[in-house]
Amino acid sequence: MNRKIKEPVSFLLPLIFFIAAFLLFPVLGTFWNSLWQDVPFMARRFVAFDNYVGLMKDGQFWQASFFTIAFACISVSLEMAFGMITALILNEKSRLRGALRGIALIPWAIPSVIGARIWQLIFRYDYGVANITLKAIGIGPVNWLGTSAGAFAALVLADVWRTTPFVAIILLAGLQTVPDDVLKQAQIDGANIFQRFHRITLPMIKPIIMVAILFRTIDAMRVFDLIYVITGGGPGGTTASLSVYGYKFFLTGDFGYGSAVSVILFIIALTTAIIYMEIGKLRSQ
């Protein structure tokens, strides 16, 4: 090997080793494992696609797939809307700007499990703040975590709270690339604040919005921490995402079936990303 190839390889080797050993290899292992029956106290047995056939007949699995997609769609839409509002505010010049940015970082910076615990307490039926507030204005109480619709809403809200700052910060970077003089000129030409946003800001930051949507959608599809802590997938398995559903099988030692659930989540996420990027390409042509 000549020096030209040796040098970059030696610099890249540690990265390649870690990624291959602890990301790529386990993912391939999961694919391989999904073709086996692998449960405690029984010999491992190659069953080809039996686990997937089992999934197709598994109502809970369909429920989890549907939940995962619905959760991702609804929470990402809300996060983009709230994130845009937050970014516009953070972009305004004011004395509070620094402090506001710091505050906006808090929900994102603290561990997701802690955020989940906070919302779990807020949505408690008997003395949660949500119900006490609703009661004070004459509504409710709502059985947030005990009904599937209530639990869904609670989970979406908790996710929106946690990830809106992230979206806002990405969008803020986009807003800062919009030149001030273009906006000023439009103002002089008589465009009002909404027109300026719609006609100038929005088209200019569109690429960044697209990136943020893709990142967030893929991330929302693999949601685990929030659901594990707040509802544990309940009531009756109606809020189990595919990650939570798959984890349950790993926990009981059923690695074949759990791996099959994981592979399906992988395929859903990958398909989403590919479709999304293809749409982006078509649009830009």
Next chain:
Amino acid sequence: MNERKTKRLLRIAGMIFVIIFCLIPFLWMVIISLCERPDFLLHKSLRLTVQNFVDILSVGNLHFLDNLRNSLVISSCAALASTMIGALAAYAISRMPFRGKTSIVVTVLALSMFPQICIVGYLFKIMTRFELINTYNALILPYIAWSLPLALWIQMSYFSRIPIELDKAAQVDGASRIQILFKVILPIAAPGFLSTILLLFMFSFNEFLFALMLTTDHNARTVPVGISMFQGLHGELPWGYIMAASVISCIPVILVALIFQKRIIQGLTQGAVKH
């Protein structure tokens, strides 16, 4: 005039919204941690206490301090190692001519989008095979890998802004590549290096699924797992303890987030803007 008024009104409303939305749940955690009972709103009898904090820090079988120590050690090791490895790779990619650069970067970034659940099952098998379950290594090793895409991405953008003439000058003076990286590039990119370490620390400190699957007791359990596992008598959750533990665990991350706010935002957005 009318426009300015609307704008001001919008801005104030927006600021209040941001503050309430982001801060209230967080403050609620602090309040509950300082209350004798979590249901004080119902009984309208607010009694403040620091007992929750005292208990969390002194009662041994709650294991909070063990969890905190595990978290700090594991996250620091993973962040340092990952930043170093990321720096080596980022240097090669931003400085050396070779084929397949783009495909390496794209692959690494695509890997960071993998659902963790696709990794953790098999990782458990690997760690069991090497008898690493419930050790620091069981978490440090995957955390290094899991945070490498971020480490690479951020540092690439920092390095690519340093003029390549500096490398050439050092090379003429007879410095080797590794010397150039450590004596020329890293000192200039020091702010970037530091913010990468901090971001990755937060990243590992907050991680939950790997830690849940790969640890079994207080010898390696991290803070998020500890907080998710608090159990009280009769199924009633000990909210005072949970929130006190949460408040203490939030301190390091929030300090990092607030002090290095600008750097974190830079680090997070540089990649996205370029994209």
